[in-house]
Amino acid sequence: MVSLRACVNKWGSALPLLLVLWDLHYEGAECGINAEVEKQLEMGKKLLAAGQLADALSHFHAAIEGDSDNYLAYYRRATVYLAMGKSKAAIRDLSKVVELKQDFTSARLQRGNLLLKQGKFDEAEEDFKTVLQSNPGDKDETEARSQLMKSDEMQRLQSQAQSAFLKGDYYAVIGLLDEILGVCVWDAELRELRAECYIKEGQPRKAIGDLKAAAKLKSDNTEAFYKISTIYYQLGDQEQSLSEVRECLKLDQDHKECFSHYKRVKKLNKQIMSAEDLIQEGRYQDAIDKYETVMKMETQIPVYTTRAKERICHCLSTNQQSTEAIRLCTEVLQLEPDNMNILRDRAAAYLLEEQYEEAIRDYEAAKELSDNDQQIQEDLERAQRLFKQSQKRDYYKILGVKRNANKQEIVKAYRKLAMQWHPDNFQDEEEKKKAEKKFIDIAAAKEVLTDPEMRRKFDEGEDPLDAESQQGGGNPFHRSWNSWQGFDPFSSGGPFKFKFHFN
Structure with a gap:
């Protein structure tokens, strides 16, 4: 808080007392403002300690509005930003601190650490070297020296990763980038590079994780959203693909690749959603027709043909078209032997054909793949009962009719x-x-x-x-x-x- 003595000293003791008091009446506004700033800083500090970040941030905002040259307010606000995961805002405030008070080495060291996490090695090293020159022998100097060595090591590993990438050794690149990104966690470019290597190594889902991080780390990263969308589409998740490509178009509605991909995914998704609605309504033949259209629409990505056949198999089995269901389900299971849904549908079709032992085998296989699915257990027990029953008197066989006979x-x-x-x-x-x-x-x-x-x-x-x-x-x-x-x-x-x- 600014004291009366400070106010008097500012205006000079040579002035008559009355004039000083008069001047203090107007200067009281300035003193009051500074007192309010200190109050805001103290309140923000207490709230920060209590973990009430949003409230603390509001008080530090108010302190800066009251005194735009108060380096301590910027420093404390940077601390809140860091706690909230807003590193870019924190760096801006720390840079303001360094500008206002160049000998504030803690702020410079903190900024250097954040720049290192972003992979900005040159800027980070400049901060670390300044700290070493300013405070030889103290704890900041020890940390700065350690971070400077770490920066050198990361640059060496990055050089090795780039060389391995040029040789096409993507597995080695991933290993090196794992180590670098353990330090440079906010480096968007390195994450995009690792994502590309994951794709080359046939691990697209891991690539999605890095690309999503890169989309957050880099502003207006339309390319990351586009790549995420295309990967989801290739994996057969057209709904998630549609969601991600829309994020791309939010950033740039004229993005040529995103718009073209959006139209393709939207059209396919509409057919699939329509087919699923028909299944819910029990209109199985209409649903089959829709999924046959899906297979004709998307011929370049095999997963959509497989998924369409899976749903057609379900429709045939549920609609008691057992012979066709068994044939198609078996075709899908040759590609995906651990597809639990197909195993259940084929088992149901086997029951209609009175092939009880085959049905039991499929239900048992589905049970091994499920996580305590009660319905599968009940279906298995029913198949076992029907099998025992078939060893005795089977009324369907007696009359020579199928189980779905009217x-x-x-x-x-x-x-x-x-x-x-x-x-x-x-x-x-x-x-x-x-x-x-x-x-x-x-x-x-x-x-x-x-x-x-x-x-x-x-x-x-x-x-x-x-x-x-x-x-x-x-x-x-x-x-x-x-x-x-x-x-x-x-x-x-x-x-x-x-x-x-x-x-």
Whole structure:
């Protein structure tokens, strides 16, 4: 705080006291301003210590507005900027500090450290050397010497990296840049170089990480956004690609490459999103048509053909087009043997084809790839039940229909078989007994498969007739043929009052 003595000394003691007091009345504004600046600095300091960065920053802003030549206010604001990750703003404030107070070596050392992190070796070394000349023997001098040596080492490694890059030894470049970027963490150019090497080495996802960092470190970095977008597109993530290319166009709406890529990705994404909406609506054939269009639209990047086939496989399996589903799913699995979604869809198709052991193998493989997926576990258990059930009595096989057969198909098959195996058709006693058993099984199959609840239980792996028998329900299909003489295969399924004769 500026004292009264300082104010008086400023104006001179030779003035009459009244004049001094009068002058102090007006000078009080200046003294008040300085007092307010000190108050703002103190408040900012306390808030900074408490970790309340935004509030601290506001107070330091106010202090600088009150006194634009207060180097301490700039220094403390730089500290807040650093804590907030705003290195560029911090460097600007530290440069102002050095301009206002050239012997403030802590600020110069701090600026040198930040410049080194940006990979600006010449500027950083200039700061370090100035500190060494200004304060020989103190702690700042020790740190400056250490940082100067580190800067020399980083430049040596950078020279080796550039040489390795020219030779096409991208693996070696990555190793060298890993070490350099451990120090020069804010060097956008080095990150872009490492990203290029990652791409050359077939590690595009790692390249994305470096390019995203470079996009933040360098202002208006349209090229980084464009590269990120193209990598995502090549990986088959068209939605993320679209998001990144839009960032490019925000910076430069006339960017030729970004705009061309944007149109291509947007068109493809529209088709894919439309197909997914159709799947949600249960319009599987329409979705298949959309994905076939996707394959025609994008022929240069194989992943989109594979993804389209994966979704078509899902549509076929869900729509109970089992034969086609198995064929297409198998085709995709040859390219991606660990595709859990395809394994599940093919397993479901195998169930429709009553290939239970194959379905179980696929569900088991999917389970190994999943992270405790309860639905896969339930599907596997159902397949295992159906397999055990198939070892006993399978009502679908009895009637010779598929699991996705409708009621009309079931009744038609039943009538045909009932006429074929009606015991009245057989004269030989042994053949008649065989026919009686066959006829009872046919009638039981028809009863189960035309009753929605009984069919649901059977499809889940439970034989509803066995269950009723165990509960003492006296299921009619387990009675003798004598109880079913006169059964009409063209009726609703129960006995009737006249005997059906076959000519």
